Amino acid sequence: MTDDPTSVVTVSLTIDGQAVEVPEGTSIHKACKSAGIDTPTLCWAENLTPVNVCRVCVVEVEGQRALVPSCARPAEEGMVVETDSERVKHSRKMVLEFLGSGVDLDQAPELQKWMDHYGSDTSRYDQYELPALRMGETPKIQDNLYIRDYDRCVLCYKCVEACGDDAQHTYAIAVSGRGFDARISTEFDVTLPDSACVYCGNCIGVCPTGAIQFKTEYDLRQEDDWRPEDQDVTRTVCSYCGVGCNLELHTQDDKIVKVTSPADHSVTSGMLCIKGRFGWQYVQPVDAPTRKA
Amino acid sequence: MADLYISEETADDIEMAAVDAVLDGRFVVVRESERLIRAGTSARHGHRHLLLPALHALQNAKGWISPGGLNYVCETLQVPPAEAYGVATFYDLFRVEEPMQFGDVTHVCVDAACQIAGAADRIAELKAQGLNVHESPCLGQCERANDVTGEVAVFVQSVGGPDSVAADDTPYELFHQKGDESLRLLKRIGVVDPTSLDSYLAHCGYESLTAAIEMGAEAVCTAVADSGLSGRGGAAFPTGIKWRAVAAEQGCPKHVVANCDESEPGTFKDRVVMENDPFAVIEALTIAGFATGAENGWIYIRGEYPLATARLQNAIDQALDAGLLGDDAAGSGHRFHIEIRRGAGAYICGEETALFASLEGFRGEPRSKPPFPTTHGLFQEPTAINNPETLLNVLDIVQIGADGYRSRGSERSPGTKLLCLSGRVAKPGVYEVEFGTTLGEVLELAGGLTGSGELNAVLMGGAAGSFVDRRYLDMPITLEDARERGTTLGSGVVMAFTDEIDLVDVLVRISQFFSDESCGQCVPCRVGCVRQNETMVVLQEKGSLTSERRQLVNDIAQVMVDASICGFGHTATNAINSAIKLGLVPGVPS
């Protein structure tokens, strides 16, 4: 016991045989990180409340019947965690394989890397006349700011959280439908200009698979001219108001192709408003969307 | 949050009147009168639990939920339209597109008991008659499925009027133990008038509540704990531990919930009790409230049970008038009210945390446990949630004591159990049997097999349960024997299949059920259920599985058991894998 109010209570646990000590309340995922163990995540992000739905981060905890999501479960005193057991490897492999069998993960290099790591084989589901059911969506292109291509959507809920309670409080999009028919949608699937959307683009910022992306990026990709390796990222401060949001201007051939904000920035936590995100018309004009009268 | 964006479509007078009627009515008893509703977020959360009743009102008024109607609800309850749409589209009984055919929808069951009684033919007939037919998962009337008459379960969803089930205007005759002196849970079925409090009182009604009040709350919890009663909703969790945990929580509103969602294919016991002895459910829930110190009682009942809903509501109304519910329930000094909420067609809403989400006006997506309902249940407040059969047992426990209760059944499975007999048995129906009765005896009780075939398999515990074969006929029906022999009692389903039935067709349907009913939240289950179904369809078409596909069956099952969020994903592969393991599936090596 100590009287120092600033002292941090810590818990000790074992991860893959290694003793680890972390502050109380730390997630298993972060405890793994502190022990130098990399864990795949998909629905988790530093700036969002964990929803623990994707299950790609599962680990085995001694004494627990099912595997537990490391992103959301706090480390506990005396826990014995396995991150590389057969069960863990199998679940991670299968989760990634399931995702890859139903959606287009071409623009999710991080997931591709983990799929290689765990040996996920998405072709296993298509070996008969009966093709495996897929998302089967075509891109929704409703304005010149951003597009939604739900054939790439892994239903990680990140955009919903960013649009709702975790950042924007606009609630323009939500999960609709059930089971494999679940989709991110506005009410009655109305177009974004006809919805509550305020074009903050925070959903774009958090989407891990490119299902929501800048129209500029989408167009370049369509032309097969999206070249991240040739892009510069310039960090600057948004010029519209006094809040001081940091912007990262991604430029290709001296043209702005998208705007992000660092997730760890103290002012924005990665979130912006329409002005910072899209308000660069004074540099390069685009047609702004208008709501149906 | 005052500035919700709501589009210009408006509701018509019929829609507005329907919604207003719900929101002004008795639904607000438990929550609103006691809560300080401020603006902003707390106001939204304060009203949000009325979303499901409001959506029901719209659906019933027009046969669908129109954009204008949804806007009206959203404006009134301050729910963002995208979220309300997300909720509406979660449920089978709600439509968000104007129907081609206006009017009643006839839901016909296509799950196992009805499937093998000829549901496909019945559907073709009804369609030929011009009815608007919708194929439905198990409607909880499996005892009506009859392969001789071709009768299958039907539920009619109405526009403008009340919904109905076949039994609405016929007396219940499918109970075969009527008057049996040894019955504990079903003693009043077919004997008492389910619409009359007086009749209930004349059949020992409310003697248990009186006894409970005399004993005091703590003694009731102790008796329930000592009785060894475990939950009958499927998970068999000790009820006494749950009640004590809730009783120990202090300083915030508490809830008791009767989980009457009963949607596990093959299960209809709760419906039989609610339709034929509704006051018993109300009395038992009142005792639960008294014992745990919860003032708020809730009944969440599946939307396809209109008769049970009406009978329970009638029972609540009469009990309230008689002072058996209310601010001083039965003179106990304890305040206790009960509200009924109707589900809208979603099996997953029987999972306790999904049920809370649904009742609160959100999509019926299960939440991660821990935290558990006893501390973070309905509205994140301490909650004891029980199956109605579990609650019924308490009526006896407080009267005959824990020892008296334990005089029947086995040491680890004391008491009696309700079983839902269906499939190829001569007298399908609900049976109350003492724990320890063997499976063979149970099938005999239901009149033995029908048809000319031999017994091939029995589905135990429902679609989420597992198949057993003839070798299990000597298995005593107890929790411990079921566990030891790798099966489950689940929700009490005992569905018999003879060798005339193609089990692969049944497996395809079971896998389809899980694909349809997964909430879709977690990847292992959302995708796994679909892939499992595809595998079964391939098996049906080809008559066998390649070794790669055979491997897939195992791989899918393992990730679903290991990594799914809730019990749905954990059990969705059981039936199929048990059938394969027993060698019941030709073309698939066990």
Ligand SMILES: Cc1cc2nc3c(=O)[nH]c(=O)nc-3n(C[C@H](O)[C@H](O)[C@H](O)COP(=O)(O)O)c2cc1C
């Ligand atoms: C997918 C799923 C569906 C369920 N459906 C029901 C149900 O319809 N009725 C029920 O009482 N319990 C159901 N349960 C179990 C509940 O989660 C919970 O354990 C039960 O209501 C607790 O009551 P008991 O302890 O009295 O059994 C379901 C569980 C799962 C995973």
Ligand code: SF4
């Ligand atoms: S741009 Fe902003 S307001 Fe529009 S959907 Fe995305 S997060 Fe919501």
Ligand code: SF4
């Ligand atoms: S659109 Fe992107 S962020 Fe939204 S759920 Fe799909 S994958 Fe996740």
Ligand code: SF4
């Ligand atoms: S296991 Fe299935 S039903 Fe349960 S949370 Fe996951 S997707 Fe939903």
Ligand code: FES
């Ligand atoms: S990252 Fe942990 S469940 Fe998705």
Ligand code: FES
């Ligand atoms: S009502 Fe048809 S299987 Fe239950």
